Amino acid sequence: MxxxxxxxxxxxxxxxxxxxxxxxxxxxxxxxxxxxxxxxxxxxxxxxxxxxxxxxxxxxxxxxxxxxxxxxxxxxxNNRVWEEKYISNHIVFQEMYYSDKNRVFDKNEQKVLLEDVDWVVVSDDKDSLAVYARNGKRGYINRFTGKVAIPEIYTRAWIFSEGLAAVEKDGELLFIDHSGKVVIDKDFQVYFHDPKYAFKNGYCMIKNPVDGKMGLIDRAGNWVLNAEYDYLFNNEGFWQVEKDGYVGLYTSKMDLMFPVENSAIFVDDSIIEVRYTNHTAKRYDYNGNVVVDFVIDEVYNMQYETTELRNDMEPSDSEFVDNKIYGIANCQQYMVRGGTYNNSDYYGLLNRDGKTVTPPIYTSIKAIGKDLYLCQPDGVIVNDKGKIVH
Structure with a gap:
């Protein structure tokens, strides 16, 4: 041919x-x-x-x-590195130029330890094992040596916390130890929306896979709070829960401290402040003892318009300031904040001795006389003794 x-x-x-x-x-x-x-x-x-x-x-x-x-x-x-993230003192995760795959690298030995890695995440408590992703699967490496401790056999995996890590395998949510042994297998399932699993003070939050309601399990996988809460988080060692718009608080040992019937709870600086649904608030110490029996956030003097007029004003001033004379009302107005962004502030009356004349049940108060006050939302008129006169 x-x-x-x-x-x-x-x-x-x-x-x-x-x-x-x-x-x-x-x-x-x-x-x-x-x-x-x-x-x-x-x-x-x-x-x-x-x-x-x-x-x-x-x-x-x-x-x-x-x-x-x-x-x-x-x-x-071309073997340039775009960015390095330290996993430990000399083990780094390197993101490479011109590549979708990255690597784990030993800077002391100048040696590549693991190729084609998508990402690596280190535990918040600096656990010895870090979770990594490769080829669509998840596994764990020892962050001090860079060696694979648990191969990438999981669909999804989360960081180790308090010695345990959550993993998803064959559609099940499991918890493993550092050897990869399954220690919690209770037929849990991963909630599809923003799942997060980490133990805190001996407990881990689990969501109902159907409705996303939250609950807590212990290290044996037993329910200590059933998955029935709309919101749940650890607040300065306490477990704060919310259900149907009401808030409650459990101690670190899961003892009920405040039932789920309050409008808001704040924990800060050794003080627990509880906002009740009747618009009052109290402060407690961490043992549940009352520190402040009646919380007031702000106090204002109130002025009322008299029938007298000022006659010492220049003609030019009247364009900007009225010539009415105002008096100071007998009572002061105090405010108790609603506690959350969707709760309104409420107001009540205090006398000059600092004693409450009315509870904080009004959305606004306006002085219409020395001893008379227009209170909303009902538009009632109250005197300085707290009695409704009209």
């Missing part, structure tokens, strides 16, 4: 192309004998040839750049 030379190949190629052009142009009535037709055919053939050469060049350039260079040349000539 005779070999075809390079010149013969292109002669046949362009000959075939020329015959194709003649056939197409023949459909429009051009004849070889017509000089004008011959010129048009040659111009057309030249343009098509140039376009084909350009197209072929673009294809070859794209192939060389995306396949040949990226796959065969760049990995051997």
């Amino acid at each position: 005779r070999k075809v030379t390079f010149k013969e190949y292109f002669s046949i190629l362009f000959g075939g192309l020329w015959q194709g052009i003649l056939w197409v142009l023949g459909l429009f009535g051009y004849k070889d004998e017509n000089p004008f037709g011959k010129v048009v055919k040659r111009i057309f053939a030249s343009c098509v040839t140039v376009l084909m050469l350009l197209f072929t060049g673009c294809v070859l350039f794209a192939f060389a750049k995306q396949v040949v260079y990226n796959e065969f040349i760049r990995p051997h000539t």
